[in-house]
Amino acid sequence: MKNEMTLTFLAKSENEAFARNAVAAFCVGLDPTIDQINDIKTAVSEAVTNAIVHAYPNSKGENYVTVRTSIDDTSVHIVVSDTGIGIDDIESAVQPFYTSKPEDERSGMGFTVMESFTDKLTIEKNEPVGTVVTMTKTIRGADWKKKKHCD
DSSP: OOEEEEEEEESOTTHHHHHHHHHHHHGGGGOOOHHHHHHHHHHHHHHHHHIIIIIOTTOOSOSEEEEEEEEOSSEEEEEEEEOSSOOSOHHHHTSTTOOSOGGGTOOSOHHHHHHHHSSEEEEEEOSSSSEEEEEEEEOSOHHHHHHHHHO
């Protein structure tokens, strides 16, 4: 691990942009492309929004979401966690178009979006309560690593 940060903030929708931009800014040291930064921002937005909307359905913003981000020589690792109601059936929840809130006109594409904009996605129960979403995005490939060690 090269560097890490942890953000904990109230589960309020206005904090989604804060989390997205903070993680993007933290990744600048890896020298990502604009497309890679946009991928990271999109994935973080989806994960944080899911936590705010689904983990605390009756919340008035008094609960928290935590985003832990670490970078190594080639990748960024992002962990978004909450202590909300959790996901009863993770296998169903990751399916495209699945939503637990159809009355809110949710698309059910959050996990699909996260998966498509990252290289690795895992969703687990946060014991004893809540959910943990872990995402990894490779910024620099093996070619960069070889070049770095040859210079």
